[in-house]
Amino acid sequence: MIKKYTSGNPICTEAFIEKYDSLNISEFPLVNRVENNKFVFEFDMQDNDIVYGLGEAPRGINKRGWVYESFCSDDPFHTETKSSLYAAHNFLMLYGSKTFGLFVDFPARVRWDIGYTSTNKTVITIDGTDFDIYVIDGSKPIEIVKEFRSAIGKSYIPPFWAFGFQQSRWSYPDKQAVDKVIDGYNKANIPLDCVYLDIDYMERYKDFTVDEQKFPNFADYVKEKKEQGIHLIPIIDAGVKKEENYEVYEEGIENDYFCKNGDGSVFEGGVWPGIVGFPDFLRKDVREWFGSKYKILTDAGIDGFWNDMNEPAIFYSTKGLNAAIEKASSLKGKNLDLSQFFNLKDTFLGLSNSPADYSSIYHTVDGKQVCHDRVHNIYGANMTKAAGEYFEKEFGNGKILMFSRASYVGAHRSSGIWFGDNHSWWSHILLNLKMLPSANMCGFLYCGADLGGFNENATRDLVLRFLALGVFTPLMRNHSALGTRDQECYNFENSKDFKDILEVRYRLIPYLYDTFCKASENNDMIFRPLSFDYPDDKIARECETQLMLGDECMICPVYEQNVSGRYVYLPEDMTFVKLSGENVVTEKMTKGTHYIEVSLNEVPLFIKNGKQIPLCKPAMRTGLLDRENLEYIY
C-alpha cells in the first residue's frame, strides 16, 4: 500500500509512473516539523532494526550509524566518511520493530541522519517545503521493494551482449590502442565483448565528434570491430565545448539551450573541453535536441554509450577562476600569515564543484527560471533521459547499451549506472558488493563498479579477486585511470588465471541474463541481503560480505589480500561450488560457519538445496555462446 503526501508545489521529477492521489502533508504519519524552511521528520529505531536503501551510497547495506546526503557529487574518494556519491536515490526502508518504506521525491538536497547523532533515531531533512513523500507499507522488505519498484516502472534491460566482459581505460585514444587491447585479449584467449572510448576519442573533447586523426573512417572501423564481435562504447559528457563553428555548441546558443547565469547570460564552466555550456536537460526541447545528436554516432554503427560528468562536474567556472587569480595577485609581495595562506590555497582547491557556482546556475522549468540548487539531483538523470527517449523512439527497447554516472530514481527505466570513480582498494570489493542490493531496491539492475578499481595502481591479485565478484554483476567492466598501471587482464603475469575467471562469467551469462530479465519483469531484486531470506537468523541478518543472487545462489567473494580463502556463513545447508574455466568442483556443506579456500583463479558460489543453475560452454564472445546446450550444477 503506497500513500503519497504532498507539501507545497513540488517540481515533477518523473520518478514515479504510477499516479497516486496526494494526501496533505499535515496527515503525514511520522513526527515532523518545519525548521528554517526545511521539512524535518524522524522515526525511532530499536537496537536490532535494520535500515536499508539509498541505492548508490557509501558504507554498508544496513545504513545505520552514519549521515548521508542526497547530492549527486563528482568525488572520486569513496571513503567511509563520505556522505554522497554520484547518485541521489531517495528510497529508505526500516525493517524490524516497525517495517515500512519511504521515498522522498525531491530534486534538491536531502539529509539522512540514520542513528548518527542519536543512535536510535533517524532524522531526515528535506532542503525545502515543496516535495512529495511516498510511504510504502508492508511486512516484508521484499514486498515493500516490489511495490515501490512497480510504482516507479520497470527497469532498463540492456542488449544481451552487454553481459559480456568489457574493457575500459582512460584512455584508449586511437584505433591502434583499441586494436592492441582486442589483440591482447584474443592472444590470451580471454573473452571480451566491449572496448570503451574515454574522452580522448573526441576532437578536442567535443561531444558527438570523433577525431579523424585517431579514428579515420570511424564507421568502417566500428563495423570492422563489430564483425570481430566487439562493441565500441564511447563516452558522452554533459558539457558542450564553446568553440566557433562547432555545430552542437552553435545550435545550443542559437536556440538558447544552455543553462544561464542569473543575468540571463550563458553559464560558462570549465571541464575537459575547456569552457563549456551545460544543456538545460530539464527542458523537453533541449532533451529532444541533445538526444537526437546521439544519431551521429549510432549512424556510425555505435550501439552503446556511457554518460559522464553529469552531476554536473565543474572543474571551475570562469568567474570563480578569475576571482581566485585576482585574490592571488592582490597578495603579491605581501607577507602572508598562515590563515591567509590556507585561505588562498583553499580558494584554488575549492574551485571544483563549488557550491557558489551551482547556486549561480539557472534552469528553465515550466517556463520559469529555477536555481540549479533546487533541481541539482535530476540534472544527470535528465541527460540520460534525453538519450533514452531518443533510443526508444528510434530503436525500441533494449537495443542500445546506456549507463550513466549521475542518476535519480526514474533514470532506471532507460539506463543503468556504474558506481563511478572508485579506487584500486581491497575495501572497494566489499563496497561494490554492498551497493548492489541497495541499487536494486531503487530500480537500478544494470550496474557495477570499475573492476580492479579506477584510481591508483592495482595489483594482480586485487584485479583477480575484484573480477571474481564482477563475474556476477550485470555490468562487468574493468576500468582504470590515466597514469595508473595497465590493468587489462593480459598485461598481468600468468593471464591464464584471468581466462579462468572470465570463462566462468561467459558460462554463467545465460543464467545471469535470465535472472536479470525476470527481475526486471517482476520488479524484483537480483541481489538481496541475506536478511531478506533469513530474517530470523542473527548472523545472516548482519552479514554484509555475502549476497543472495536470484532464487538459487549465494555469492561470497574473497576480499582480502594474501589470503587463500575467507570465512563464510551458511544460513542453511548448501552446495559449495568452485568454478574455474571449465572446471567445476562441488562440495555439500552444512549450515554454520566455515572457512573456505578459494584460489585466485576460482569463483566461489553456493547453491541452495533443491536448486540448480545452468552453465553453457565458454566462448570468446557472447554472440558465440551456445545458449541451448546447458549443463546444470547443484
Add this chain to the structure above:
Amino acid sequence: MIKKYTSGNPICTEAFIEKYDSLNISEFPLVNRVENNKFVFEFDMQDNDIVYGLGEAPRGINKRGWVYESFCSDDPFHTETKSSLYAAHNFLMLYGSKTFGLFVDFPARVRWDIGYTSTNKTVITIDGTDFDIYVIDGSKPIEIVKEFRSAIGKSYIPPFWAFGFQQSRWSYPDKQAVDKVIDGYNKANIPLDCVYLDIDYMERYKDFTVDEQKFPNFADYVKEKKEQGIHLIPIIDAGVKKEENYEVYEEGIENDYFCKNGDGSVFEGGVWPGIVGFPDFLRKDVREWFGSKYKILTDAGIDGFWNDMNEPAIFYSTKGLNAAIEKASSLKGKNLDLSQFFNLKDTFLGLSNSPADYSSIYHTVDGKQVCHDRVHNIYGANMTKAAGEYFEKEFGNGKILMFSRASYVGAHRSSGIWFGDNHSWWSHILLNLKMLPSANMCGFLYCGADLGGFNENATRDLVLRFLALGVFTPLMRNHSALGTRDQECYNFENSKDFKDILEVRYRLIPYLYDTFCKASENNDMIFRPLSFDYPDDKIARECETQLMLGDECMICPVYEQNVSGRYVYLPEDMTFVKLSGENVVTEKMTKGTHYIEVSLNEVPLFIKNGKQIPLCKPAMRTGLLDRENLEYIY
C-alpha cells in the same frame, strides 16, 4: 647471526648500538646491481612465503603485494594505496622457503617492491650508494627479531602512568577546556590519567612557551592537575617561530642552529606558527640546545611530551609561495585552457611538503653541508633524540613520557610513537592492529593509534570498538581533529558503555605493564602475528585480524559496524573471555572457526590453555590501582 655489508661512506644514523665489522658490499649475498647511482637488490619468494616488517607502514602484516617507500611523510590519508606514513623503519624479514632478516641503514629514500611488479620477487632500491645493510640469519621469525632488537638496543619504557587512559583533541586551548574534560570524565566515572595540550596552549605556536591568557600560572595549574592524578602532555613542534624577541628563535639565529638554503641563508618554511626556522637536529650541539629547552616545561612540572611535525611537515616555503602567487598573477586577464588551469591549481596544491623545498634544505653533518634529501628520514628521530638525551641526563630513564610522529629505528630507545593522523574509519581499527607487531619488530613498543580516529567524524559505536582494541595498546589515547565531532567518551550517549571498556583497561594495566617491561628487557615483541606461534597452521598463518599478546593471550577486536560479533579462528583450544567493567565471562572453546558475540561494552580476549592473566580492581587513576591484590582469569 648478523652480518654488516657496507657500501661507500654511510652517514651514521645510530640505529645500531652493537658494532659489527663491515664486509664489503661486493660480498653481499643477494642479487644486486647499481642503476642510476641507486643500489638495487632483490630476492625471490615462493607462493606461501610471508614478508614481515617495515614497522609503521600502510597495509597488512604480510607486506606482500605492494610497493612501499621509506620516506617520512606528513600525509593524513592512510588509504591502502599509500606507500609511506610518518616513519622509516627499514627492517624486513622473509619467512618461508628461506628465512632471513634485513636492515637497510640509510637515511634517505628506500623503495620496497614486495611482489608488486612481479608477484614472486622483492626488489629493494636504495636511493644512493652510501649505506649499510645488515643481514640477520635465523630459522624462526621471533629469533631474527630478537637478534635484530638486541643489536639496536633496548626499547624505551615510559612511566607507569602512561599506561592510563589519555584524552586528546586538537585542541583543548585553555585551562577551562582542560578542566571540562577532566570534569566530564570524573562525572561519568570513567578513568583518565592524561589530558593533551595540542598547539593552541602555546603563545602564537612558539615552542616552549605557554599562553599566559589561556593558562595563567601554568606551573600551579600543572601541580593542581597532578594532585588530581592528571598529567598534562604538551606538544612540541619541529619548527621554531621567526619572531623578534622570541628567545628560542633568536638563540637559534645567533648560534646558527637552523637549517640552511644552498646560499647559506636560513631556510624559511611556513608551519603552524607562520614562518619558522628548522633546527638542524643532525648536529649534536643543536640537539643539546633544543633538548635543554624542554626544561622550561619540566620546570613547570610537565612530565610528558609529544613531538610533532618532525618529518618535517612544511605547509609552504616562502620561496614556493611567492612563486605560486607570481604564477597566478601572470595569468591575470588571460583565458586559461584546461591544462593551464590544472597546472595553476596543482601549483597551490603542491606547496605543502614539496620535493623542491626538501631538496633546497641543507644540514651540517660532520662539518659538511648535506642536502636534506640525503638525511630526510632521520630528521624527526634526531629531534626526539634531542629530548631523550636531555631527559635521560636530567631525570634518568623512564621518568618522562615521550613519543614522536616521525621516527627511524634507534629512536625506539628514547621514545614511543603514535601512528599519526588517522581517520574515523572502521578500516583503521584493523590498520592499527596490523601495525602493532610490525612496529614491535622495529623496537617500537610504546605505540598506538588515535583511538576513535583523528580526522573526520566518529560514531559512538566506532569509538567503542576502537577503544576495545586500544585497551591492549601501550599508548591508549583518544584523539580527534579540529572541526570534528566531540569524541570524549562522556560526550556520547550512555557513557556507561565507555566506562565498562575503560575499566577493563585499568584492570589489565598490571598485566600489560609487566608484559611491556619484559618485552623491553628481553628484546621481545608484545604483539605477534599468529603465524609466529602457529607456523604450520594455514589459517593462522594468514590471519591478520587477531594478534598474539604476550605469552598468554590472543586479541580479536570487532572491527565492523552494525554487527554483534565477528569470526574468530582458534589455532588451539582456548578460553574465550569477555570483560566489561568488573564483569568477567569465560567460556572454553575448541580449536577452529567460530562466530563470537561481543557487545559494544565488552572487550573480547582469548587465553591459552594453562595460562592465566591477572586483573586488579579498576580505579579512576593508575596511581590508585591496587597492584598487589590480583584476581586471575584463565
